[in-house]
Amino acid sequence: MSDKSKQPLVGIVMGSKSDWETMRAAAAILDEFGVPYEAKVSSAHRAPEMTAEWAHSAEQRGLEVVIAAAGLAAHLPGVVAAQTLLPVLGVPMEGKLLGGLDALLSIVQMPGGVPVGTLAVGSHGAKNAALLAVRILAVSRPELREKLRKYHTDMAEKVARESLS
Ligand code: RP5
Numbered sequence: 001m002s003d004k005s006k007q008p009l010v011g012i013v014m015g016s017k018s019d020w021e022t023m024r025a026a027a028a029i030l031d032e033f034g035v036p037y038e039a040k041v042s043s044a045h046r047a048p049e050m051t052a053e054w055a056h057s058a059e060q061r062g063l064e065v066v067i068a069a070a071g072l073a074a075h076l077p078g079v080v081a082a083q084t085l086l087p088v089l090g091v092p093m094e095g096k097l098l099g100g101l102d103a104l105l106s107i108v109q110m111p112g113g114v115p116v117g118t119l120a121v122g123s124h125g126a127k128n129a130a131l132l133a134v135r136i137l138a139v140s141r142p143e144l145r146e147k148l149r150k151y152h153t154d155m156a157e158k159v160a161r162e163s164l165s
Contacts, residue, residue: 013055022091104118
């Protein structure tokens, strides 16, 4: 888990506790890079005021990037992006009925003016949202850039080891 003694830099917000199973993949990456984060369940529909308050105060709490995950009519990332100037990365959750296409379209089709950077559906999106958050933070943090460089070198070496011939 994130080191609670450190100032969280990334806020992971999700529409339901049921999303955490998927969003663990984002938390695991942030832990791997030593990036402190806070994780919060809040819903654009079921708890609109709490969501607005969380988004409004995100910047003054010291967060620099938001990862927002939601399924079904997934309005949470857009609603959060409307209430903060922090970069918001949206992760569509995989729903049972439409496989996450509903959430993907809800998150990706933001009207011009309020951007949400949308990642892949499910755990690949969760993982990449965290890696993108690390890249954003790494712009002004050389130690994170170094860790990213090593991450990519390790990944390439792993693929090379897995080659079949
Ligand atoms: C969305 O509804 C949540 O983000 C979740 O993906 C989906 C289902 O929520 P639960 O019924 O599991 O609480 O708001």
